[in-house]
Amino acid sequence: MPRPTVAICRTCPRATAGTSARGENPDGMAVQLRSALIADRQLASEIDIMMVHCLGACLRPCAAALSAAGKWRLRFEGLSPPVLVDFIAATKVYNATPDGFLGDQGLPPSLRERLGALAPPPTAPRRAFMNTAQAGKERAP
Numbered sequence: 001m002p003r004p005t006v007a008i009c010r011t012c013p014r015a016t017a018g019t020s021a022r023g024e025n026p027d028g029m030a031v032q033l034r035s036a037l038i039a040d041r042q043l044a045s046e047i048d049i050m051m052v053h054c055l056g057a058c059l060r061p062c063a064a065a066l067s068a069a070g071k072w073r074l075r076f077e078g079l080s081p082p083v084l085v086d087f088i089a090a091t092k093v094y095n096a097t098p099d100g101f102l103g104d105q106g107l108p109p110s111l112r113e114r115l116g117a118l119a120p121p122p123t124a125p126r127r128a129f130m131n132t133a134q135a136g137k138e139r140a141p
Contacts, residue, residue, distance in 0.1 A: 004068035004095050005048045008033050009055040029062035029079060036084045043088065046095055057116050066091060070121050071100025077116040086110045 008030050030051065038044050057063035057077035064087065067073040074094065079087060086108035093106040099121065107115065 002069050003046065003048050004066060004071070004091075004100075005050055006037060006091060007050045007052045007055060007065045007067065009053075009057065009061070009063040010051040011054050011058075029081070032081060033062060033064060033079060033084060033087065036088060037091070040088055043092055043095070047091065060114075060116065063116070066094045066100065068094075068100060070123065071097070072121060073117075073119040074100070074102070074115060075117040076111060076114045078114045083108075083110045083114065 010030050034049055034051065037047070037049050055063040055065055055075055055077075057075060060077035062079045063075060063077045064079060065073060065075040071094070076087065076090075090102060090107055090111055093102055094100055097106065104112070
């Protein structure tokens with residue numbers, strides 16, 4: 001079975017003009033995220049890390065997606081240095097789950113508002129997807 005993949009957008013900064021309003025530098029965030037994942041040797045031995053052209057979250061850099069065969073695909077956006085530890089923790093939980101669905105228990109609070117997209121695995125029952133989509137609408141402002 002293929003290993004889970006963390007895809008990190010390397011082109012997010014194209015939609016920003018320099019540093020963000022919070023003073024963070026999105027240009028270097030993709031590299032920081034990749035370096036943090038690699039630094040966790042145990043995790044790095046269990047996943048593939050890819051720098052990709054675009055994940056479709058251009059207005060909220062930095063974006064990264066977790067995916068694996070038979071698992072939900074999760075795209076996070078607006079990642080910044082203060083949430084790196086939480087993203088790594090969520091990646092470990094994702095890796096350990098059979099279906100990749102983290103829910104509120106497996107998703108640190110700092111990442112809940114940064115979950116920009118999720119897609120069910122091709123074999124997921126439609127009902128599971130509908131329940132998740134409805135839950136997302138209930139949380140939206």
